Amino acid sequence: xxxxxxxxxxxxxxxxxxxxxxxxxxxxxxxxxxxxxxxxxxxxxxxxxxxxxxxxxxxxxxxxxxxxxxxxxxxxxxxxxxxxxxxxxxxxxxxxxxxxxxxxxxxxxxxxxxxxxxxxxxxxxxxxxxxxxxxxxxxxxxxxxxxxxxxxxx
Numbered sequence: 001x002x003x004x005x006x007x008x009x010x011x012x013x014x015x016x017x018x019x020x021x022x023x024x025x026x027x028x029x030x031x032x033x034x035x036x037x038x039x040x041x042x043x044x045x046x047x048x049x050x051x052x053x054x055x056x057x058x059x060x061x062x063x064x065x066x067x068x069x070x071x072x073x074x075x076x077x078x079x080x081x082x083x084x085x086x087x088x089x090x091x092x093x094x095x096x097x098x099x100x101x102x103x104x105x106x107x108x109x110x111x112x113x114x115x116x117x118x119x120x121x122x123x124x125x126x127x128x129x130x131x132x133x134x135x136x137x138x139x140x141x142x143x144x145x146x147x148x149x150x151x152x153x154x
Contacts (some may be wrong), residue, residue, distance in 0.1 A: 005114060015107070015122060018127060019124035019125060020125045020126065025090060026121075029060070029119050031082065034076065035040055036060050049064075050073035050104070051121055054090070058093070084119060103124070104124055107120070
């Protein structure tokens, strides 16, 4: 049994702040040579990106992969639309879910798994302002409790 190795490249913390993540899927990313090299160096951002399903195929828009420094004419546009690889059954399931009101697909993280570039995508439902305030209040309360615990144990 081989042990799976996973190297995180980019994380989208903003997605957890703006959305309730209902379900997660793992998708492969179609990349060109210099993009893979740049990704291995960690030059990637998924903060402003979003995912669409068009004609039974899944694409990620706005994912920024910086051009590879040692690449020349082979460098691609950093913001080009990249295709995601999912099973047909998963795509059909996601198409049905996204058709529902308030559901969308957001990229959660980009990583390498066994040498292959992968993206974790989340089926998400948007948060209202009061939901965000509740999350912030919980986080502040947790921090205060940790601080109190730390002080009492000195």
